[in-house]
Structure formats: structure tokens, C-alpha cells
Amino acid sequence: xxxxxxxxxxxxxxxxxxxxxxxxxxxxxxxxxxxxxxxxxxxxxxxxxxxxxxxxxxxxxxxxxxxxxxxxxxxxxxxxxxxxxxxxxxxxxxxxxxxxxxxxxxxxxxxxxxxxxxxxxxxxxxxxxxxxxxxxxxxxxxxxxxxxxxxxxxxxxxxxxxxxxxxxxxxxxxxxxxxxxxxxxxxxxxxxxxxxxxxxxxxxxxxxxxxxxxxxxxxxxxxxxxxxxxxxxxxxxxxxxxxxxxxxxxxxxxxxxxxxxxxxxxxxxxxxxxxxxxxxxxxxxxxxxxxxxxxxxxxxxxxxxxxxxxxxxxxxxxxxxxxxxxxxxxxxxxxxxxxxxxxxxxxxxxxxxxxxxxxxxxxxxxxxxxxxxxxxxxxxxxxxxxxxxxxxxxxxxxxxxxxxxxxxxxxxxxxxxxxxxxxxxxxxxxxxxxxxxxxxxxxxxxxxxxxxxxxxxxxxxxxxxxxxxxxxxxxxxxxxxxxxxxxxxxxxxxxxxxxxxxxxxxxxxxxxxxxxxxxxxxxxxxxxxxxxxxxxxxxxxxxxxxxxxxxxxxxxxxxxxxxxxxxxxxxxxxxxxxxxxxxxxxxxxxxxxxxxxxxxxxxxxxxxxxxxxxxxxxxxxxxxxxxxxxxxxxxxxxxxxxxxxxxxxxxxxxxxxxxxxxxxxxx
Amino acid sequence: xxxxxxxxxxxxxxxxxxxxxxxxxxxxxxxxxxxxxxxxxxxxxxxxxxxxxxxxxxxxxxxxxxxxxxxxxxxxxxxxxxxxxxxxxxxxxxxxxxxxxxxxxxxxxxxxxxxxxxxxxxxxxxxxxxxxxxxxxxxxxxxxxxxxxxxxxxxxxxxxxxxxxxxxxxxxxxxxxxxxxxxxxxxxxxxxxxxxxxxxxxxxxxxxxxxxxxxxxxxxxxxxxxxxxxxxxxxxxxxxxxxxxxxxxxxxxxxxxxxxxxxxxxxxxxxxxxxxxxxxxxxxxxxxxxxxxxxxxxxxxxxxxxxxx
Numbered sequence: 001x002x003x004x005x006x007x008x009x010x011x012x013x014x015x016x017x018x019x020x021x022x023x024x025x026x027x028x029x030x031x032x033x034x035x036x037x038x039x040x041x042x043x044x045x046x047x048x049x050x051x052x053x054x055x056x057x058x059x060x061x062x063x064x065x066x067x068x069x070x071x072x073x074x075x076x077x078x079x080x081x082x083x084x085x086x087x088x089x090x091x092x093x094x095x096x097x098x099x100x101x102x103x104x105x106x107x108x109x110x111x112x113x114x115x116x117x118x119x120x121x122x123x124x125x126x127x128x129x130x131x132x133x134x135x136x137x138x139x140x141x142x143x144x145x146x147x148x149x150x151x152x153x154x155x156x157x158x159x160x161x162x163x164x165x166x167x168x169x170x171x172x173x174x175x176x177x178x179x180x181x182x183x184x185x186x187x188x189x190x191x192x193x194x195x196x197x198x199x200x201x202x203x204x205x206x207x208x209x210x211x212x213x214x215x216x217x218x219x220x221x222x223x224x225x226x227x228x229x230x231x232x233x234x235x236x237x238x239x240x241x242x243x244x245x246x247x248x249x250x251x252x253x254x255x256x257x258x259x260x261x262x263x264x265x266x267x268x269x270x271x272x273x274x275x276x277x278x279x280x281x282x283x284x285x286x287x288x289x290x291x292x293x294x295x296x297x298x299x300x301x302x303x304x305x306x307x308x309x310x311x312x313x314x315x316x317x318x319x320x321x322x323x324x325x326x327x328x329x330x331x332x333x334x335x336x337x338x339x340x341x342x343x344x345x346x347x348x349x350x351x352x353x354x355x356x357x358x359x360x361x362x363x364x365x366x367x368x369x370x371x372x373x374x375x376x377x378x379x380x381x382x383x384x385x386x387x388x389x390x391x392x393x394x395x396x397x398x399x400x401x402x403x404x405x406x407x408x409x410x411x412x413x414x415x416x417x418x419x420x421x422x423x424x425x426x427x428x429x430x431x432x433x434x435x436x437x438x439x440x441x442x443x444x445x446x447x448x449x450x451x452x453x454x455x456x457x458x459x460x461x462x463x464x465x466x467x468x469x470x471x472x473x474x475x476x477x478x479x480x481x482x483x484x485x486x487x488x489x490x491x492x493x494x495x496x497x498x499x500x501x502x503x504x505x506x507x508x509x510x511x512x513x514x515x516x517x518x519x520x521x522x523x524x525x526x527x528x529x530x531x532x533x534x535x536x537x538x539x540x541x542x543x544x545x546x547x548x549x550x551x552x553x554x555x556x557x558x559x560x561x562x563x564x565x566x567x568x569x570x571x572x573x574x575x576x577x578x579x580x581x582x583x584x585x586x587x588x589x590x591x592x593x594x595x596x597x598x599x600x601x602x603x604x605x606x607x608x609x610x611x612x613x614x615x616x617x618x619x620x621x622x623x624x625x626x627x628x629x630x631x632x633x634x635x636x637x638x639x640x641x642x643x644x645x646x647x648x649x650x651x652x653x654x655x656x657x658x659x660x661x662x663x664x665x666x667x
Numbered sequence: 668x669x670x671x672x673x674x675x676x677x678x679x680x681x682x683x684x685x686x687x688x689x690x691x692x693x694x695x696x697x698x699x700x701x702x703x704x705x706x707x708x709x710x711x712x713x714x715x716x717x718x719x720x721x722x723x724x725x726x727x728x729x730x731x732x733x734x735x736x737x738x739x740x741x742x743x744x745x746x747x748x749x750x751x752x753x754x755x756x757x758x759x760x761x762x763x764x765x766x767x768x769x770x771x772x773x774x775x776x777x778x779x780x781x782x783x784x785x786x787x788x789x790x791x792x793x794x795x796x797x798x799x800x801x802x803x804x805x806x807x808x809x810x811x812x813x814x815x816x817x818x819x820x821x822x823x824x825x826x827x828x829x830x831x832x833x834x835x836x837x838x839x840x841x842x843x844x845x846x847x848x849x850x851x852x853x854x855x856x857x858x859x860x861x862x863x864x865x866x867x868x869x870x871x872x873x874x875x876x877x878x879x880x881x882x883x884x885x886x887x888x889x890x891x892x893x894x895x896x897x898x899x900x901x902x903x904x905x906x907x908x909x910x911x912x913x914x915x916x917x918x919x920x921x922x923x924x925x926x927x928x929x930x931x932x933x934x935x936x937x938x939x940x941x942x943x944x945x946x947x948x949x950x951x952x953x954x955x956x957x958x959x960x961x962x963x964x965x966x967x968x969x970x971x972x973x974x975x976x
Contacts, residue, residue, distance in 0.1 A: 147900040593974070611969070612969060612972055613968045613970060613971055613973065615931065618933065645884045646880075646881075646882045646931050646932070647882065647928070648882050648929070
């Protein structure tokens with residue numbers, strides 16, 4: 001039997017479906033794959049047009065070798081998911097060069113399904129899933145194109161595809177719900193060259209201004225109970241204790257996975273935490289930021305997560321043992337009203353939080369000394385001194401995102417020069433002044449505020465909410481939060497960044513231009529959708545699964561789950577089977593047809609069913625041969641039926657036929 | 668009229684023993700104004716069938732043996748210079764007849780084939796840009812040998828489509844063969860056949876075929892048959908509207924031959940193999956071969972419900 005060749009139309013369908021399936025991968029894999037694929041497809045499509053020949057084995061081998069070299073050169077690690085996907089895609093492109101028969105076409109369709117699945121290695125959003133569904137429909141269409149006879153109307157083709165999708169989707173859902181959920185079986189490499197937005201492990205002037213222009217979501221939070229006040233929404237992430245005159249950075253070794261980590265079942269004793277019973281619980285859904293630090297409100301008391309290995313660290317901070325390389329969620333319970341380390345600061349801590357560079361920023365040092373001289377010493381004097389600095393900020397300073405470049409003495413330049421700036425300038429110079437005045441202080445960075453989605457009851461925190469504030473330590477009081485920015489621009493804290501800015505600076509901030517209400521609304525809805533997607537689909541792990549199955553089936557025993565799966569699949573297949581036999585809205589059959597159907601039904605009950613494609617006369621003849629006593633009646637009915645249906649006789653004989661059918665019964 | 672048709676079948680049946688079904692189909696084909704292709708091995712009675720049909724219908728008969736050196740002029744004729752009158756005169760070729768037997772049509776070159784096929788379709792031939800109408804009625808009965816394909820030019824699908832039916836006679840049953848061997852040679856008995864109808868009568872019968880009723884239920888049955896070939900994966904390509912019309916016309920003739928003024932699904936089923944098999948091409952399990960095509964028509968008839976669901 002000769003193997004049938006692909007037609008040009010089928011080839012085009014295959015090429016198109018391949019294009020769609022590979023498109024997402026083009027954004028993450030090295031760019032040389034794009035021309036590689038394009039050249040293969042162009043060659044294959046030109047075979048018809050220019051009557052070229054299929055490439056020889058030598059050409060194909062060379063191309064494969066080239067692809068291998070390119071893979072080795074372009075993948076940082078040879079044995080990684082990336083390089084395997086690259087190898088698959090290049091082999092798949094080369095397969096086009098020998099795409100000749102229908103069997104090859106089927107192979108390409110199968111590989112397309114794998115390519116589509118590959119894009120889920122890199123993207124897991126709702127949008128890619130919707131896109132994948134579109135690709136799926138397209139793939140089915142191409143698949144059917146291989147089997148289809150030519151010249152079928154588009155409507156029939158779409159109906160075929162729609163039917164397949166209608167069968168596949170419930171199966172997909174069922175398998176999703178029931179299949180055992182294991183964790184990731186392989187480690188996905190973090191995406192090189194694509195640093196996630198977010199702050200880094202240090203802060204120098206100007207760092208935040210870039211961040212503030214980003215509209216990207218940092219995380220989303222849903223609270224168990226009421227939403228905390230805006231002024232309490234300080235999401236702590238990092239504490240900067242080292243200052244070199246310009247740059248604030250983490251204390252050494254904090255990032256190490258082994259530095260000061262405590263189990264997250266209860267607040268560690270070392271924190272010396274005392275809190276009131278104002279506790280709030282919340283679930284935080286974090287976008288991948290490729291960093292180990294996590295965000296929490298106030299003082300975290302307990303935290304847990306299914307995907308992250310959580311640890312409490314020093315200074316009330318929460319972190320993950322490994323960088324967060326994919327979206328993750330964790331649950332935290334925090335005290336909003338608390339005091340910590342009230343007793344004393346150990347000497348290392350005190351030294352670290354008072355340390356300033358040897359020299360530089362002399363004017364500021366002088367100012368601090370002057371203030372210290374003015375207020376004297378003691379806790380009360382410290383408080384007055386801090387108030388004085390705050391009121392100085394309030395009096396003479398402006399909140400602005402347009403800041404002149406600051407020199408090496410950035411604190412002096414700011415306090416005595418520009419006097420314009422935003423959170424990083426205020427927190428930095430505030431902490432500098434305090435340290436210079438002998439009060440232990442440090443910079444805290446994280447996010448402040450967030451946009452509340454009222455309908456879905458969750459908070460969206462974006463990069464533009466990034467914020468830096470300060471903490472200082474007083475004997476007997478412990479560490480206290482001070483936000484010098486709030487002294488300058490209270491609306492930054494109470495509302496959002498946009499309201500703290502003058503109109504001409506507002507467009508510096510990412511996303512705030514969506515002052516058009518409808519756009520804002522749309523943005524919120526889209527965000528809500530992807531949040532729900534993350535919460536219920538991507539976070540669907542073994543715990544959620546057993547919970548869900550228990551609710552659905554009463555108890556999640558293996559037998560019940562198996563029954564549920566098999567029963568569900570059987571139901572879907574049965575519905576599909578019914579649809580094959582015209583499961584449409586039943587058209588009301590004419591009385592003649594109903595009478596004849598009754599006749600057929602009676603005979604079928606006796607074991608003489610009508611065969612598909614059998615004419616009334618042939619049917620009557622076949623059964624008459626087995627049951628001679630019925631023969632006459634059967635032939636009469638068949639002939640009468642033929643007369644009515646095919647010879648167009650009047651209504652009178654219809655009545656006769658109906659009574660004939662009703663009265664005769666096989667005995 | 669029924670009796671006339673039956674006598675025709677009977678008369679031809681006396682020469683071609685045990686082949687009543689095929690004789691009826693061939694007669695149907697001619698009554699439905701269609702051309703007939705007979706595909707069989709040599710010596711199965713193809714020529715006898717063609718000649719006896721022409722004879723009993725009272726039609727003139729010509730035979731052209733198609734060979735690889737046959738030229739279009741050999742079929743349709745040509746202009747020859749007449750010295751006496753000093754001008755060209757058209758000499759009609761063998762195609763100017765009422766029944767033309769084109770023997771072994773696939774032995775000739777496509778050029779000669781297409782000359783004949785043009786005549787079949789247009790019912791006229793053009794020589795030196797002058798059209799000459801062919802006699803009325805005009806039937807072509809072509810034969811081809813399915814074996815020994817070396818040096819043959821298979822008819823392309825588009826030309827196969829012009830034949831209303833394609834029949835194959837097959838070996839006779841044992842009884843019939845015995846009678847054949849014991850009796851006189853049918854070739855000798857051929858001249859004894861008498862015309863059973865005249866031209867006027869034949870035209871009347873052809874008009875009657877057109878008048879046979881096809882109800883809406885029957886038309887939808889034919890439509891569903893055709894639709895099935897267009898959608899089912901076993902068919903490389905579906906039947907054309909011309910094929911659907913051919914099916915209906917043949918079924919009408921078959922109904923008339925059985926004395927009905929309306930078409931039954933049984934009539935359609937009777938003509939489906941002859942009308943459909945040479946027009947479809949299978950794929951996968953039913954790739955094009957005679958056996959595959961028979962499978963296809965069986966599949967078609969056994970898969971499409973007669974009554975609309």
C-alpha cells in the first residue's frame with residue numbers, strides 16, 4: 001500500500017499550528033532557534049513552489065550538528081531543562097525537512113502537543129493557559145486536516161474541532177482534579193538574564209526611583225479578618241545596617257541560609273517579643289523575585305508554606321531557605337501591636353547600629369552633635385531629638401521623585417542642599433542623623449500600602465509601593481518604627497504614592513496613569529482573575545486536593561477516587577457517544593415516522609433490529625425469510641411506508657399506515 | 668412499456684447468460700443517457716453486451732479498437748481534398764454512430780482518449796472549426812482491461828467521472844457457462860436479434876426516466892450518502908455534485924425498469940456500486956484498488972441510515 005503524501009493545505013495547517021505552539025518558547029529560549037525554525041519551514045514550503053528536492057542526508061546531518069553546537073554554546077548548563085527543550089525544538093524543526101507522508105504529519109502533530117506542554121515549563125499564568133487552549137483547538141484542526149478529505153466546508157471543520165474540545169476539556173478537568181500531585185520532579189533553572197523586578201540587597205540613592213516606575217505586581221495578600229489600616233501596612237523585607245556613606249547594605253552573612261534561622265512555628269525567644277492580642281492572619285501570594293527574603297507585617301508569630309522552606313531570621317524577618325524562583329504562597333500570623341528587644345542590645349548589635357563611615361557627611365554629623373548638645377542625654381532627650389528631626393523634615397523638605405544627583409556626601413547634599421527626595425533619602429539621612437547622635441538606628445525596606453480589590457477582598461502590592469523607612473532603639477522601649485517620609489508627605493502613607501506627588505511628577509510612577517476609571521476597573525478585574533487562577537489552579541497541591549476530594553466524595557479513599565475518575569471518564573465518553581447518534585434537540589417526528597419507529601422498536605425487542613443502511617423492503621425481506629408467518633404483514637407495512645415516503649401519496653393512506661403499524665404485533 | 672424493457676433484458680440475456688443484473692444496469696445507463704465503462708478481462712462478453720444492446724434498441728453500431736497509435740482523426744474523421752470539386756470535404760469517422768464501442772480505451776494515448784471524451788460530453792465534434800452534431804441518441808460503451816497495465820494510459824479521475832456507470836461482468840455462473848458451451852456461439856446468433864424498440868419509442872422511454880418521481884426523503888438520502896463520502900476518513904475525496912446527479916438519474920432508470928413511477932432507496936442502493944466505485948478513491952485501509960473501492964461502496968451503504976435519524 002502506498003503511503004499517501006501530504007497535500008499543500010495540510011502542510012500549511014501543520015506549519016501554522018507549529019508556529020502557534022512554539023511562539024511562547026521563542027520568548028524564553030535563545031534567539032537562534034527562531035531563524036532555525038523559519039529556515040526549515042521555508043525550505044519545506046518552497047519544495048512545492050520551486051520544485052526543489054528534499055535535503056540530502058548530509059545536509060540534514062550538518063544542520064543537526066550545527067544545532068547541537070549552538071545548543072552547547074547557548075545553554076549555560078548542558079544538562080538542564082533549557083538545553084533539552086532546545087534540543088527538542090531543533091530536532092522538531094529539522095523533522096520538517098523530511099515531512100512527506102501522512103505518518104510524518106501525525107508525528108509532527110504529536111510533537112506539537114509536546115512543544116505546547118514545554119511552554120508550561122516557563123509560563124504558568126492564566127493567559128498562557130487560555131493561549132494553550134487556542135493552540136489546542138488549532139492542533140486538533142491540523143490533526144483532522146490530515147485525515148480529512150479535501151474541500152470540506154469550514155463550518156463542518158469547526159464543528160469537528162468544537163466537538164473534540166468539548167470532550168477533551170472535561171477529561172482534562174477530571175484528570176487535573178484527581179491525578180496525584182507530586183512536587184516538582186526537576187529543578188527549573190532560574191531565568192538567566194531576566195532579573196525579576198524588586199529591590200536588591202542594598203540601597204543607594206536612585207535605586208528606588210526605577211522601582212517606582214514599575215507597575216509589576218510584587219505580591220497579593222488576602223487577610224483572614226479585617227484589612228489593617230493603611231498606616232499599619234508596612235511589609236518588612238530587609239533590614240540594612242551597614243552604611244558606607246552612600247550605600248546601605250545587609251549585615252554580613254545575613255543572606256547565608258544558616259545565619260540565624262529559627263523554626264516558624266513560634267516567634268523565637270531571641271526576639272524578646274511581647275505583643276498584645278491584636279493578631280492578624282493573612283495569606284501572601286508572592287511573585288517570583290529570585291531572592292530569599294519574604295514579606296511580613298509587624299512581628300510574625302507563626303508562618304507556614306507548602307512550597308517554601310520558611311525560616312524566621314533576626315530582626316523579625318521572615319526568609320526562605322532558597323531563592324523564590326517561582327510563584328509561591330505562604331501564610332503568616334502577625335502581631336501588629338508589639339515591642340521587641342526591650343531589655344538591651346548586645347554589644348555587637350549596638351556597635352553595628354551605631355557604626356558610621358570614618359569620615360564624610362561632616363555637616364550632618366555636626367548637626368547631630370548640635371542637636372545632642374541641645375537636648376542632653378537620656379531616653380526623653382532621645383525622643384525629643386527624634387521629634388526635632390521629624391519636624392525639620394516636615395518644615396523644610398519636599399517630597400519629590402525628581403531628585404538632583406547626589407555626590408559622595410549624599411546625606412549632606414540632601415539635608416543642606418536639595419532638600420527634595422523620597423523615601424530612600426529620608427530614611428537614609430534620618431538613620432544617619434540618629435546614629436551620629438548616638439541612637440542605634442537602621443533602615444528597613446519593603447513595601448508600604450497596596451491597592452485593595454474590594455470585590456475579591458485582597459490587597460495587591462506592586463513594585464511602585466516599594467518603600468524604605470527606619471527603626472531606632474531606645475532602652476526600655478525596644479526597636480521602634482519611624483517613617484520620616486510620613487513627616488514630609490503623610491498622604492504617601494495614608495493613601496498612595498500618586499497622591500503625594502505633584503501632577504507633573506505623577507507620570508513618573510508606574511501604572512498610575514490609569515486614572516481613567518474604566519481602565520482601572522479592568523486592571524483590577526484582570527488581576528483578580530490571575531489571582532484566582534494562582535490560588536485555585538496553580539496552588540492546587542496534594543493538601544488542597546485531598547481537602548477538595550474529601551468535600552466532594554465524603555472521604556478521599558483510593559477506591560472512591562478511582563470510582564470517581566472512572567465514572568467521570570465513562571460519563572464523558574457516554575455523552576460523546578450519544579452525541580454521535582444525534583444528541584440534538586429531538587425534532588418532532590411526523591406521525592408516520594413515529595408509527596414506523598414503533599413498528600421497528602417492537603421488532604427490535606424480538607431480536608430483529610434494523611441494520612444501518614437497510615431499506616424498509618430489504619428489512620422486511622430479511623425478517624420475512626426467518627419468520628415466514630410475519631412475511632406478509634411486514635411486506636405490506638414496508639410497501640405502505642415506501643409509498644408514503646417516496647411516492648408522495650395523500651393523507652388518507654397515512655392514517656391507514658399508522659393503524660396498520662399500531663395493530664400489528666409480532667407474536 | 669415495462670414488458671418492452673423486460674423483453675429487451677431477456678433478449679440480451681439469451682446471448683449473455685447469467686448476467687441479468689449487469690444487463691439491467693447497462694440498460695439503465697443507456698436509458699439515463701449516460702455512457703458506460705465496462706472493466707473486465709478479455710473474453711467475458713463485453714463486446715457481446717455492447718453489440719446486442721445496440722441491436723435490440725435498434726441503433727447503429729460502430730466499433731473502434733483503441734491502440735497506442737490511434738489518432739483523434741481515426742475516431743472523429745477528417746477533411747479530405749476532393750479533386751473533382753476542388754475543395755475539402757469532411758469524412759465522418761466512426762464516432763458518427765448511435766452506439767460506439769470503444770474497445771480497450773486505456774490502450775490509446777491521452778490525445779485520442781480526449782477526442783472521444785469531448786464527443787461524449789458535448790455530443791458534437793469540431794473539425795476545422797466546424798461543429799458536426801453527433802446522431803441522437805449517442806452512447807459510448809468503453810471497455811478496459813484491468814490487468815496487464817503495461818503500455819496503457821489510465822483514464823484520469825475527471826474523465827472517469829464522465830462515465831455514468833462502470834460495470835464489471837465477471838465469470839459466468841457454472842450453469843450459465845454450461846448452457847453457453849452446449850448452445851450455439853452467441854456471436855453467430857447476434858445477427859438474428861431483432862430491434863425491439865424504434866427510435867421514437869426509445870426517446871419516449873428516456874423521457875419517462877426523467878419523469879420518475881424522487882421524493883424529498885429520497886433526495887436527502889442521496890445527500891447523506893454523498894455527504895458521508897465527503898466527511899468520512901476512508902475517502903480521499905468526496906463525491907461531486909455531478910456524481911450525486913448521476914446517482915439520482917441511474918436510480919430513476921432502475922426504478923422505471925422495475926415498473927415504478929417513484930424511486931425507492933432500494934433503487935439507489937442497487938446502482939451505488941456501479942455509479943460510485945469508479946469515482947471514489949480510498950485512503951489508509953482502502954487505498955485505490957478494485958477491492959478497496961468495493962469496500963468503500965459497501966462501507967457507504969452500510970453506514971448511512973436510509974431514513975433520516
